[in-house]
Each structure stands twice: as structure tokens, then as C-alpha cells.
Amino acid sequence: MSKYDPIVYQDGKRLFYRFSAHQRVQHVILFSSVIILALTGFPLRHAEEPWAKPLYHFMGGPELAPLIHHAAGSVLLALFVYHTIYWMALFYKNHIGKLKRENRVTPVNIIKEFFSQEMVPNKKDLMDIIHLWKYLLYFSKRPPRHEKMSWREKFDYFAPYWGIPILGPAGVALWWRDEFSHFMPGIVLNAAYIMHTDEALLAVLFLFFVHWYNVHYAPEKFPAATVWLTGYLTEDEMIHEHYAQYVRVMIEQGLEDQIKPQHFGGEEYEW
Amino acid sequence: MVKFIKKVIFKLYVIFLMGFTVWYGYFMYPLIFGFEGKEKAEASLMELGKAGTDKERMFVKLIAEKEQTKKTDLGYRVIDQPYIEGRFHNIGISVEPDNGSICVRCHGNVPHDHSKEIRSFLNMHAFYLGCESCHIMPGKDAPAWEFRWYKKSTGEVTDNPVALVEIEDSYKTAESMRKYPMYGNYGAKIAPGKIKNGTFTFLHDKNDMAFVNRYIVEQDHLGPEQKSQMKRVIHDSVSKKPLQCDRCHQKKSPYLPFAKLGYPLRRVSELTDTSVVGMIRKYKEFYIPNFLTPGGIKD
Amino acid sequence: MYKQLLAKLIIAIVCFYGFGDYSYAGDELNCVLCHKFRGLSRIDKDGKFRLFYINQELFDSGPHRRNKCKDCHTDINKIPHDPAKKVDCTQECHMVEPSSTEKFSHKSVAKVLSKSVHSPVDKNGKEKKFKEDYPGCKDCHDQPFYRPFSIYKGQLKAGVSKRGISRCKSCHTRGDFAEDFYEHVTTRLRKSRFPMETIEACAKCHQDKAFQERHDLDDVVTTYKQTFHGKMIALGSERTPDCLDCHVVEGENTHLIEAQDVPTSAVYKTNVQATCRTEECHSKASAKLAGFQTHVTYDREKYPLQFYMLVGFKALMAFVLYFFLLLIFLELLRRLFPGFSFFKEKNNNSGDN
Numbered sequence: 034m035s036k037y038d039p040i041v042y043q044d045g046k047r048l049f050y051r052f053s054a055h056q057r058v059q060h061v062i063l064f065s066s067v068i069i070l071a072l073t074g075f076p077l078r079h080a081e082e083p084w085a086k087p088l089y090h091f092m093g094g095p096e097l098a099p100l101i102h103h104a105a106g107s108v109l110l111a112l113f114v115y116h117t118i119y120w121m122a123l124f125y126k127n128h129i130g131k132l133k134r135e136n137r138v139t140p141v142n143i144i145k146e147f148f149s150q151e152m153v154p155n156k157k158d159l160m161d162i163i164h165l166w167k168y169l170l171y172f173s174k175r176p177p178r179h180e181k182m183s184w185r186e187k188f189d190y191f192a193p194y195w196g197i198p199i200l201g202p203a204g205v206a207l208w209w210r211d212e213f214s215h216f217m218p219g220i221v222l223n224a225a226y227i228m229h230t231d232e233a234l235l236a237v238l239f240l241f242f243v244h245w246y247n248v249h250y251a252p253e254k255f256p257a258a259t260v261w262l263t264g265y266l267t268e269d270e271m272i273h274e275h276y277a278q279y280v281r282v283m284i285e286q287g288l289e290d291q292i293k294p295q296h297f298g299g300e301e302y303e304w
Numbered sequence: 305m306v307k308f309i310k311k312v313i314f315k316l317y318v319i320f321l322m323g324f325t326v327w328y329g330y331f332m333y334p335l336i337f338g339f340e341g342k343e344k345a346e347a348s349l350m351e352l353g354k355a356g357t358d359k360e361r362m363f364v365k366l367i368a369e370k371e372q373t374k375k376t377d378l379g380y381r382v383i384d385q386p387y388i389e390g391r392f393h394n395i396g397i398s399v400e401p402d403n404g405s406i407c408v409r410c411h412g413n414v415p416h417d418h419s420k421e422i423r424s425f426l427n428m429h430a431f432y433l434g435c436e437s438c439h440i441m442p443g444k445d446a447p448a449w450e451f452r453w454y455k456k457s458t459g460e461v462t463d464n465p466v467a468l469v470e471i472e473d474s475y476k477t478a479e480s481m482r483k484y485p486m487y488g489n490y491g492a493k494i495a496p497g498k499i500k501n502g503t504f505t506f507l508h509d510k511n512d513m514a515f516v517n518r519y520i521v522e523q524d525h526l527g528p529e530q531k532s533q534m535k536r537v538i539h540d541s542v543s544k545k546p547l548q549c550d551r552c553h554q555k556k557s558p559y560l561p562f563a564k565l566g567y568p569l570r571r572v573s574e575l576t577d578t579s580v581v582g583m584i585r586k587y588k589e590f591y592i593p594n595f596l597t598p599g600g601i602k603d
Numbered sequence: 604m605y606k607q608l609l610a611k612l613i614i615a616i617v618c619f620y621g622f623g624d625y626s627y628a629g630d631e632l633n634c635v636l637c638h639k640f641r642g643l644s645r646i647d648k649d650g651k652f653r654l655f656y657i658n659q660e661l662f663d664s665g666p667h668r669r670n671k672c673k674d675c676h677t678d679i680n681k682i683p684h685d686p687a688k689k690v691d692c693t694q695e696c697h698m699v700e701p702s703s704t705e706k707f708s709h710k711s712v713a714k715v716l717s718k719s720v721h722s723p724v725d726k727n728g729k730e731k732k733f734k735e736d737y738p739g740c741k742d743c744h745d746q747p748f749y750r751p752f753s754i755y756k757g758q759l760k761a762g763v764s765k766r767g768i769s770r771c772k773s774c775h776t777r778g779d780f781a782e783d784f785y786e787h788v789t790t791r792l793r794k795s796r797f798p799m800e801t802i803e804a805c806a807k808c809h810q811d812k813a814f815q816e817r818h819d820l821d822d823v824v825t826t827y828k829q830t831f832h833g834k835m836i837a838l839g840s841e842r843t844p845d846c847l848d849c850h851v852v853e854g855e856n857t858h859l860i861e862a863q864d865v866p867t868s869a870v871y872k873t874n875v876q877a878t879c880r881t882e883e884c885h886s887k888a889s890a891k892l893a894g895f896q897t898h899v900t901y902d903r904e905k906y907p908l909q910f911y912m913l914v915g916f917k918a919l920m921a922f923v924l925y926f927f928l929l930l931i932f933l934e935l936l937r938r939l940f941p942g943f944s945f946f947k948e949k950n951n952n953s954g955d956n
Contacts, residue, residue, distance in 0.1 A: 080834035095840030169933040174944040207831070211888035219894025223909055226831070231916035234335060235923065242328050243927040250324070252317055252938070297941060315939060322935045329928050336920050362650055377797040378750045379761025383661065388652055392690070393746050396658035399641060414644050414652065421683040424645045424655055431642025487639040583682075 039282050041265065048265035049275075049282060051181075059116060060261055063193070066109040071237050073102040078230050106204050113197045124150065151182050152191075158184035176297050178276035189244055196236045203229040272296055373398075399431075400491060404459025404506075406513045407435040409520055432488050434495030436507045437560070438547035442496075449496030450504060451560055456491055461504060464566025465490035494565060507541075553581045634672045635659060665748045666787060670696055692740045709740070712858055720862040733817050736808065743804045749786040750795055763789075798836045798845035802827070805846045826898040844884065849897070853881045 037050045052060070076089035076098075092098045128146040132138045148155055161184050164177035177183075182190070203225035206213050210222055248258040253273060260266055271279040276295045283292045374387040376394075385395045402408050407415075415435070416426035429438075434454065442449055455462045468490055497506040505512070519526075519534050526534070551559040555576050562572040574580055635657060637643060643655040662668060673679065674696040678688050693713045695706040716722060723737035724730055731737070753760050753767035763785060771781040794801070802824065808814050810824040827833045827846070835843040850860045852869045861868035869878045876893035879885050885892055896906065903910045 076838060077831075077834050080837035081828065086838055089838045095835055095838055095842065165930075169930070169937055171937075171940075171943055171945050173946070174942065210892065211885050214885075214888040214892035217891065219892045220896060220908065222892075222895045223899065224912060227909060227912045227916065231913070231920065235916070235920045238332055238335065238920070238924055239927070242325075243924075243931065246321075246931050250321055252314060252321070255317070318935050318938050322932060325928055325932045325935065329925065332924055332928075336917055336924070359650070374745075374803075376748060376800060378664075378748055379752060379797075381762075383748075388654055390651070390741065391654060391745075392741050393656075394658050394661035394748075395654065395656065396661045397641070413642075414646055417646060424643050424653075425637070427644050428637070428640040428642040431640065487641065489641055 037264070040286055040288075047268045048263075049268070049271045049279070050264065051260055051266050052264045054264065057261060057264055059112065059119075062108065062112050066105045066112070067236075067240065069105040070102060070109065071233070073098045073105070074233055075237065078233070103208055106201070106208075109197065110201045110205075113193070113201065120150075120152070151180075152187060154184065154187050154191075158187060175295060178280075178295065179274060179278065180281075181275060181278045183274065185247070189247070192236070192239065196232055199228050199232045200236070203232075268293070397489075399489070400456050402456045402493065404454045404456060404493070404495075404508065405434055406508055406516045406520075411435070428488075432490060432493050434493045434506075434508065436496050437494055439543060440496065440507060440541050441543045441547070447498075449507075450499055451494055451496055451565060452504060452506070453490070453492040453565065454495050454506060454508075456493060459506075459508070461506070462492055465492045468566050469568045494560065549584050550581070552576075553584055555581075661748070662746065665746055666790075667746065669698065669783065712740075712856070715856045715858045719858060719860050720865075721858075721860060736814060736817065738808065742807065747795060749790045750793070750797075751786040751789040752793065753789065794841070794845075798841055798843075801845045801847060802833070802836065821898055821900050823898045826900055829899070830897055832897075848884075849878055853878070 037053060039050050041048050041050070072088065073092045076085040076092070079085050080089075089095070089098055093101050124147070128150070129138070129143065132142055132146060147153060157180065161177040161179060164173060167173040168176045206217070206222060206225045207229060213221070248254055248261075249256060253270070258270075260270075266275070268279075271282075272293055272295060280292055283289060372387040372389075374385055376383040376385075383394070383396065386398050388395070399413070402413070413430070414427050415430060416423040419426070437451070453462050453465055454460060471487065471490060495506050495508060497504050497509070516538050519538065523531065547559060552562075553575060558576050562575055563569070567575070638655055638657040639659065641656045645653050647653050675690045675692075675694075676687060677694065678685075693708055693710045695708040698707040699705070700707045717724070721738055722731075723734040750761075751763050753762065753764035755764055755766050763782070768781060768785050771785055775781040775784075796804075806824040809820065810822060812822075814820075815822060828837065832843040832845075836845060847857050847860075850869055851857050852859070852867070852874070855869075861871075863870050865871060866874075868874060876890035879892050879895075880888055880890070896909075899906050899909050901910050901913055
């Protein structure tokens with residue numbers, strides 16, 4: 034089904050497949066446009082701060098920066114639409130297709146299949162969260178064992194899914210305010226203004242700390258994780274973050290006898 | 305060993321990240337809930353609202369605002385200048401503080417208030433003359449003071465200010481006047497001193513004035529009588545009658561050796577003859593006989 | 604005794620002996636002989652700092668440069684000066700208004716101002732409450748500057764360009780005529796002040812808490828600065844509106860700012876849409892655009908929508924961010940004690956969820 038092998042070997046080390054090139058390109062477009070949007074948007078949000086004016090002028094000044102902001106926003110919106118079509122197609126191909134082949138196309142089965150997708154939250158995530166708190170509060174000795182997508186990664190994934198529907202339409206309304214005024218009352222712009230600026234603050238504060246902690250600051254990742262470039266995780270990373278998947282993949286590949294014990298804390302990394 | 309060092313670095317990094325996390329939480333707070341700076345400005349304005357009398361209000365305002373400035377953007381030039389409430393004309397340039405004089409630490413930059421008709425003139429002179437120049441005279445039989453320029457920024461002796469001649473000549477042409485729009489601003493002041501063992505020291509020399517500095521620092525902890533005692537001592541050398549205008553603005557041996565201080569000859573002759581002296585003489589005759597006798601006038 | 608003597612001896616002007624070769628055009632009395640000193644100053648009995656310094660260079664950079672000192676300070680006749688009256692901007696000065704034969708004066712501006720919300724008397728000629736709060740010329744205007752610009756080969760540039768002015772100078776060769784008119788006219792072709800300076804002028808009163816309370820006004824300046832219009836100006840744009848653009852009816856004298864409840868006001872309920880939709884601004888918008896609220900204070904009763912949205916977003920933000928911050932903090936702490944647990948689990952690798 035996939036053109037990628039679940040495990041590849043490089044210099045005698047095991048690497049585990051995670052993201053296809055297609056997905057990686059989407060991520061690059063996503064973060065570039067978000068960074069450009071933040072750099073052209075936040076000086077405006079905090080226009081009175083001393084850093085705002087120099088940064089804004091670096092980003093093109095009052096004449097050019099709005100154009101850049103609009104362009105980057107359009108790219109992000111387009112990506113959002115594209116990605117939605119992308120996973121719908123995948124869902125149709127891999128899940129509905131399977132049901133069709135097995136002649137089991139019923140609404141209940143479709144819903145079941147929907148929740149069996151790897152990005153959709155499920156019961157295991159709830160258990161993992163409970164387990165995580167047990168671990169963090171010293172009631173358990175080891176952290177939860179995640180499948181391919183941990184609940185945190187799912188949260189990260191769905192953050193744009195709630196952020197862009199708020200930010201995007203609000204941004205478009207503010208951009209085409211004159212045209213929008215023909216079928217919307219002016220106060221909608223007040224609402225759009227709050228939606229756009231506050232949701233953007235939430236997104237940026239979240240990305241630049243929580244997400245960057247996961248992929249930059251964390252001791253085992255510092256200075257930066259490489260999976261977004263290579264598409265593969267090292268064995269250490271797999272054991273640390275996706276132990277359940279690790280065990281499953283190793284068994285599937287007939288490497289049962291080489292499964293390493295779970296480790297955590299980050300000290301065990303070879304760095 | 306290497307393992308141990310790795311372990312230590314790891315733990316230190318984790319602790320650093322914990323600190324970073326706490327800082328981020330602190331950093332986010334005003335971003336989410338508003339701005340600290342605004343609240344502060346608001347608080348001082350609130351205090352202003354509570355102050356009762358005009359005097360109180362003025363104090364609160366002065367303390368809250370410190371020195372105000374105003375920016376004017378002409379597109380091809382930005383003018384950043386001090387702002388004085390109610391003033392119409394532009395000032396243009398800020399004045400550097402006089403760190404060399406200990407007097408200004410209490411008396412400020414605009415000390416003259418007594419002689420109503422000429423107090424502005426006296427304050428004008430305070431711009432380039434140290435207080436001692438007019439307010440401390442040598443004893444009757446003591447040798448005359450030596451006068452030198454001191455740098456406002458450090459209080460040290462400086463040669464005749466480099467720009468002195470240029471500034472003094474600046475109003476000859478429009479271009480040079482544009483270059484030095486603040487007349488008399490040499491970044492230096494004239495002050496008296498003595499020659500001890502062949503080296504020159506100012507009366508306000510740091511070592512000689514150290515006790516005044518000490519007083520300023522300690523004054524809150526002094527008893528009321530001690531305070532009066534010390535004030536008496538500090539102002540002991542101040543002459544009862546300050547230097548009079550025509551002691552300097554006269555042709556024959558002016559009190560201040562203008563030429564020696566570096567003034568161009570043309571300016572010396574203005575200061576000691578014709579215009580300035582003429583003005584003084586006129587006022588003395590036509591207006592108030594005592595007009596130009598600072599300290600000797602009573603309203 | 605002195606005063607009598609003084610009164611008798613009002614000698615109009617003290618003429619000084621030839622003093623310097625250059626004195627600027629307006630200063631035929633050589634006032635700058637003294638007033639060029641930056642230190643010429645005193646503290647008055649109310650504690651106000653009075654500075655009598657004149658920066659000639661800056662004085663020469665504005666439209667008043669052709670005025671003599673005495674054009675405005677009419678009652679200063681001798682030295683030392685008697686206490687002088689405040690300058691009356693509505694008096695006539697020596698210049699002739701070129702479109703008529705009358706002497707120039709700012710009287711017409713004062714007339715317009717007296718009809719505006721900023722007049723200390725109301726329509727019926729009755730004095731308003733707190734009349735000392737109402738502004739005179741000097742409260743909004745400092746000594747004005749020229750803000751010339753030039754266009755050469757379609758390129759707009761701030762300042763006077765040599766090439767630009769050469770087009771005037773080929774005919775108008777006498778004196779400073781070309782310079783004066785070039786700067787005057789080009790300054791008037793755009794706003795004579797950078798928008799932020801206009802806003803600061805309004806802020807002097809309108810951002811003052813005590814003033815707002817006295818007149819029952821919202822903090823319109825801070826709320827304006829929170830809008831897109833205000834923020835773009837803070838970032839150096841001149842294209843978004845400042846206070847005057849929305850509070851003066853299109854084409855009216857800038858000094859005619861009227862209260863919200865006056866039917867002819869630019870911000871009267873039914874007029875806002877016209878003000879927003881002027882040709883230079885939101886010309887393509889519908890009248891509904893006027894429903895946008897500019898001076899939003901986030902007051903619960905006045906602006907419920909904005910208030911609840913803001914509270915909602917802040918709560919969401921605080922919850923999400925501090926939740927993850929706590930999680931990361933605890934996780935980091937956990938890394939320092941990786942093996943510790945209150946309960947001893949039998950097997951480190953047991954259990955799967």
C-alpha cells in the first residue's frame with residue numbers, strides 16, 4: 034500500500050518510517066506561511082511596542098507587508114483546503130474502499146472506520162492522558178506507550194483545524210471589508226478583529242513554546258528534530274515516543290527478538 | 305567520566321528548560337491579559353486624579369512624567385525635542401546635564417529667582433558659568449582665581465572648548481547658525497580654581513567637594529540640628545554679594561579673562577565694550593539704577 | 604518710584620550697535636541677541652518652567668518665518684520686558700492675504716472653532732461646565748513646520764528637491780519667494796502633520812483620566828490606537844485615518860469638530876456611513892460598514908459582544924497554554940527523577956494501554 038518501507042537501515046541503524054514526502058512538503062508550506070504571517074501580523078498587533086516598527090519595516094513596511102500577509106494567508110488557506118481534500122481522498126481510498134470491497138458499506142461501519150484513522154482521537158488517547166498524569170505525579174514508573182500518533186500530536190494536528198477556520202474567514206472578512214459590508218453588518222468586523230488577533234496570539238504562543246518544545250527544546254531533540262526533513266524516526270525516538278507502535282512494527286517485521294525495553298527521561302539517548 | 309559529565313549537562317539543561325517554562329508563563333501573562341506598561345501609566349494618572357491642589361497635581365505629574373519629549377516627523381527629518389507644557393516655540397535640542405557641579409544637584413539648572421528683572425539673564429549665564437564663578441570670591445588678600453573650562457559630562461578641566469570659536473562666530477552666516485542652533489552650548493562651563501603646587505584644581509574639585517556629596521547621600525539620616533550645621537558649612541564660602549555684571553562686562557581688566565579662556569577677539573570686544581556693556585549702561589541709567597546689581601535689589 | 608520712571612521712559616526699542624552680520628529676516632529688532640541663549644529661562648511663581656529661548660533654525664522651518672517677533676508679541680516694547688499679554692492668534696499680522704487685500708489673521712479659524720464642540724460656550728451663548736478644559740490654539744498647535752515634498756519624474760520624495768524647485772526659480776528669482784511658496788504649497792498638498800502627532804495632540808486632553816471623568820467621555824484615544832487604523836499609523840503609515848479624518852465632515856474646515864449628537868456632525872448616527880465611504884476611503888463599501896464600532900472599550904454593558912468574545916478568548920488562551928505549560932514543567936521535573944514512583948510496579952514493562 035505504501036511505497037515506504039516501515040524500517041530502513043542506514044549505517045547499521047534502524048530508521049522507522051513516519052511521514053511521506055508529500056506530507057513533509059505540506060508541513061514546510063504550513064510552517065513557512067505561518068511564520069511569515071506571524072512576522073507580518075504581530076508587529077501590527079503590538080504596534081506600540083518598540084520592536085514593532087523596525088520589524089514591520091523589515092517585513093516590507095505599511096505598503097508591502099499587508100500584501101505579504103494576504104499572500105501568505107491565501108497560501109495557508111489553500112493548503113488547508115488541499116489538505117482536507119487530501120485526507121478525504123485517503124479516507125475514501127483506504128477505508129471506504131476497504132468497506133466496498135468487503136461489501137460492508139453501512140453508516141455505522143463508516144463511522145467506525147472514521148475513528149480508526151490514525152489522526153482521529155480515540156479511547157486509547159484518553160487512557161494515555163490519564164496514564165501520563167499518573168506518571169507525572171509519580172504514581173506510575175513509566176510513561177504511556179503511544180501508537181503512531183500520540184494524543185499530543187493529535188492535538189497539534191487539530192490545532193490548525195480549529196485555528197484556521199477562525200483565523201481564515203476573519204482574515205478574509207477584514208481583508209475584503211468593503212465587499213463584505215454589502216451582505217454583513219459592520220459589527221461582524223469587530224468580531225472578526227477579535228477572532229483574528231486573539232486566535233493568532235494563541236496559535237503563536239502555542240507553536241513557539243509547546244510545539245517547539247516537542248521538536249526543538251526537548252533535551253533529546255535539541256537543537257532540532259529531523260523527522261520533518263527525512264521522514265524517518267530513529268529507534269531511540271521510536272522507543273521514547275511511540276513504544277506501542279515500535280513493538281507492533283518490530284513484531285510485524287519479524288524482529289521480535291530484537292525489541293529493546295522502553296526507556297524514558299531522555300538520558301539514554303546517544304547524543 | 306564522560307558519561308557522568310553528560311549526565312550533569314543533561315540535568316542542567318533540564319533545569320534550565322524548567323526555568324524557561326516558568327519564564328514563558330510569566331511572559332505570556334500580560335500578553336494574554338493586557339499590558340503591564342499601560343497599567344503603570346494608568347496608575348500614575350489615577351494618582352494624578354486623586355491629588356487635590358494644583359500644586360500636588362503638578363508634583364505628581366512632574367514625578368510621573370520626568371522629562372517629556374516630543375517627536376515631529378517631517379518626512380525627510382525627525383525632530384526629537386524636549387516638551388514643555390504650554391510652550392509654542394520649538395526648542396530643538398536637549399541640554400546635557402552638568403555632572404561637574406555639585407550645586408546643581410540641589411539647586412537645579414534654573415536657580416535664579418530673586419532679582420525679578422534679570423533672573424532670566426542670570427539663568428542664561430548659568431548655562432556656561434559654574435555657580436562658583438560669581439558666587440564665591442577669593443578672600444580680600446588672597447590671590448585671584450584662575451579660570452578654566454570644565455566638561456559638563458565629567459567635570460574635568462578641558463582646554464578651551466574646541467567649538468568655542470566656531471560657535472561664537474556661528475551667527476555670521478545662516479549655514480553656520482544652522483549648525484549651532486543652540487548658542488552658548490559648548491558642553492563646558494567656566495569655573496574658578498587655584499594652582500596648588502603647580503597643578504590646577506577647581507574649587508568644585510571632586511576631592512574638595514566630597515563632603516557635600518556625602519551630605520546629599522546621608523541627609524535623610526541626619527538629625528535636624530546636624531542638617532542645619534552642615535548646610536551652614538557647605539554654603540560658608542558663598543559670598544554675600546555676588547559678582548556684579550560690570551565686573552566682567554568692562555574693558556579694563558574684566559574679572560573673567562575672556563581672551564585667555566579662548567573667546568575670539570571680536571567676541572571679547574563685544575562682551576567688554578559696545579553692545580553688551582552699552583546695554584548694561586543704558587539700563588542702569590534709564591531704567592532702574594540698581595537693575596544690574598544682582599543680589600542688591602529688593603522688590 | 605522705579606515703576607513711574609519706567610512708565611515715563613518707555614523707549615520703544617533699544618537699538619543695539621552693529622551686532623553680528625547675520626540676523627534672520629523676522630528679527631529686525633535683534634531679539635535673538637538674548638533669545639538665542641538656550642539658558643534664558645526661569646521658573647515662574649506657579650512652578651512652571653518658562654524658557655525664552657528661540658531656536659532660529661527651527662523657527663525658520665515653518666510658515667511663521669516671515670513674521671517678525673513683534674507681529675505676535677505686540678506689547679513687548681522695552682527691556683526688561685513688562686509682563687506681556689498672551690499672544691492673540693486672531694490679531695492681524697503684517698502680511699496681506701494674497702486672495703484679498705486684507706491683512707492676514709487667524710480670525711476665521713477662531714470663528715469656526717467657536718461653532719465646534721471645542722468651544723467653551725454652547726449654541727445659546729451659555730458657558731459650558733469646566734470651561735477651562737476647552738482648548739485654545741496653543742493646546743493643539745505648536746510652532747508649525749513646513750513638511751514639503753517633491754515630485755520629480757513621478758517619484759514622490761519628502762523634502763525640497765533641487766530639481767523640483769528649479770522649475771519655480773527659473774521665473775521667480777527674487778529673494779526667497781520660490782522657496783517660501785514651494786514649501787508652503789507642497790506642505791498644504793498633504794497633511795501638515797504626521798497623523799501620530801495629530802493623535803497625540805488630541806490625547807493631551809482626551810487620554811487624561813480626570814478629564815474623561817469630568818466630561819463623561821470614554822478613553823477614545825486608547826481605543827482608537829487599538830484599531831487597525833491606529834496601529835498602521837503607529838507603524839509609520841500615513842494612509843489610514845487619524846482623528847480628524849473621521850470627525851470632520853468631508854470638505855469642511857478641520858476645526859469644525861462636532862459632538863456625536865449634533866445632526867450635522869461627521870459621526871452622527873446617520874452620517875457615519877457617509878464619512879466611512881468618502882472617495883479616498885471605503886468607497887466600495889455599503890452603508891452597513893458604519894456598523895463597525897471604532898472606540899470599543901470592552902465595557903460589559905456598552906459593548907457586550909466584544910466583552911464576552913474577549914473574555915472567552917482569554918479564558919481559552921489561558922486554559923490551553925497554562926495546561927500545556929504545566930504539563931511540560933512536570934515532564935521536565937520528571938526527567939530529573941526518571942525511575943521514582945510512589946507505587947512499586949512489579950514489572951517495568953508490564954501493562955499496556
